[in-house]
Amino acid sequence: MAIRVGVFGAAGRMGSLVCRTVAGDPDLELVAGIDTLHEGIDLRTVTGADVRGLQVAATPDALVEARAEVAIDFTHVDAARRNLAWCADHGLHAVVGTTGFVAEDYEDLRGRFTSSNCFVAPNFAIGAVLMMRFSEMAARYFESAEIIELHHDQKVDSPSGTAMLTAERMAAASSDWSADPTQKLVVEGSRGGAAAGGIHIHSVRLRGLVAHQEVLLGTTGQSLSIRHDSYDRSSFMPGVLLAVKSVAGRPGLTIGLDALLDI
Numbered sequence: 001m002a003i004r005v006g007v008f009g010a011a012g013r014m015g016s017l018v019c020r021t022v023a024g025d026p027d028l029e030l031v032a033g034i035d036t037l038h039e040g041i042d043l044r045t046v047t048g049a050d051v052r053g054l055q056v057a058a059t060p061d062a063l064v065e066a067r068a069e070v071a072i073d074f075t076h077v078d079a080a081r082r083n084l085a086w087c088a089d090h091g092l093h094a095v096v097g098t099t100g101f102v103a104e105d106y107e108d109l110r111g112r113f114t115s116s117n118c119f120v121a122p123n124f125a126i127g128a129v130l131m132m133r134f135s136e137m138a139a140r141y142f143e144s145a146e147i148i149e150l151h152h153d154q155k156v157d158s159p160s161g162t163a164m165l166t167a168e169r170m171a172a173a174s175s176d177w178s179a180d181p182t183q184k185l186v187v188e189g190s191r192g193g194a195a196a197g198g199i200h201i202h203s204v205r206l207r208g209l210v211a212h213q214e215v216l217l218g219t220t221g222q223s224l225s226i227r228h229d230s231y232d233r234s235s236f237m238p239g240v241l242l243a244v245k246s247v248a249g250r251p252g253l254t255i256g257l258d259a260l261l262d263i
Contacts (some may be wrong), residue, residue, distance in 0.1 A: 005244060006068035006092075006178060007033035008083050010056055013154075014074035014097065021214040021237045027245060031066035032057060036084075060086045070244050075096050076156060081105065089113035093247045095240065096120040097144035099161035110253045113173040119247045122161030124202070124239030128213065129257045132166045133227035133233045138224055139173040142217035146192070150204040150212040158203040162213055164195055165256065170215075171197025210235075 005022050009015035010033030023030040030051050033043045039058035044051050060083065063071055073080050078099030088109075089096040093116050109118050123129065139145065149163040150191050170201065171177075177197050185191065192202035214227040223238045230236070239257050 001242065002027055002029040003068055003248075004029050004031045006034065006063040006071045008028075008034045008060070008071060008079070009075040011035040011038040011041075011099050012074065014236075015050075016047040017192045017233050017237065018072050018074060019043070019049040019051075020239065020246075022126065022244070023051050028166035028241070031068050031107045031144070032063060034058070034060055034063045048074050052207065052263060053058070059256060060090075063087075063092060064090060069097060070247060072096075072244065075103060077105075081114065083123065084109060084118060087114060088114075088116060088118070091116045094118045095243045095247055097124055097236065097240065100157040101155075101161070106253065106255065107126040113252055117247050117250055117252060117254070119243045119254045121239065121243065121255070122165050123244070124212070124236040124257055125211070125228065125230050126239055126257065126261065128162055128211070128228045128230070129239075129261060130196055130263065131215065131226055132162070132169060132211065133263050135166055135217070136169040136173045138187045138217055139170040140176075142219045142224065143176060144172075144219070145170060145177065145196075145199050145215065145217045147199060147201045148204065148216070149201065150206065150209050150214075152209050152211075153207040155205060158205070159193065159195065160203070160213070161213075162211075163201045163203070166213070166215060167195035167197065167199040167201060170199060187220060209245040238259060 022028045033056050035056050037060045038056045041056045043054040070094045074097045080098040149160045149162050152187040195201050211230040218223045
């Protein structure tokens with residue numbers, strides 16, 4: 001029997017693609033789309049999903065009426081907090097690609113999701129997950145590292161969740177990082193922001209980009225560059241489908257797509 005799925009932010013750029021992807025998978029059934037700004041509009045019209053007779057709903061109550069089992073959220077962090085609290089209260093599993101969560105949010109989600117499960121991934125591109133893993137593996141062999149993350153000009157949070165998680169994993173793998181030699185900043189902020197382990201992250205926001213990250217590692221006489229590029233949002237969809245099909249079997253809160261991969 002197909003898994004019944006609803007999508008928050010259904011008419012947005014990512015939400016529309018998620019709707020089409022879910023509707024095109026034989027193991028899933030798109031049963032609801034939530035988007036306050038497009039209430040009452042035919043879901044097929046605004047998403048291009050191969051569904052008939054479904055209208056965009058303004059509130060998550062439509063998920064209950066449609067007997068949804070999993071809700072997918074690609075909105076913004078403030079809306080996602082409300083949406084996830086609602087899902088936990090109503091016993092729906094949640095798959096979340098929204099970024100901008102902080103440690104307190106994850107603690108809150110752990111406390112809320114007791115009768116249903118929540119899966120959060122800063123990045124659903126399998127190549128990006130591998131990039132983070134490779135960076136973690138390389139960290140203990142280098143004394144210095146910096147992260148450059150580049151995204152489209154509509155991304156509201158900085159640094160990206162992927163960059164933050166990359167730094168956290170590298171810092172956990174090695175605590176032996178050289179000190180920043182900078183003594184004078186000609187332009188404030190030119191060294192980026194210091195994340196876990198003092199690893200600097202630089203954020204680029206540029207029209208025409210999608211999602212890109214390069215990790216630079218250096219030691220005496222050599223450097224290593226590890227880069228991943230998503231040229232199209234379709235790169236995230238295999239990971240989203242994997243999470244939707246797996247979330248029911250992962251109790252509580254799961255963070256990161258690598259939890260579903262053998263890496």
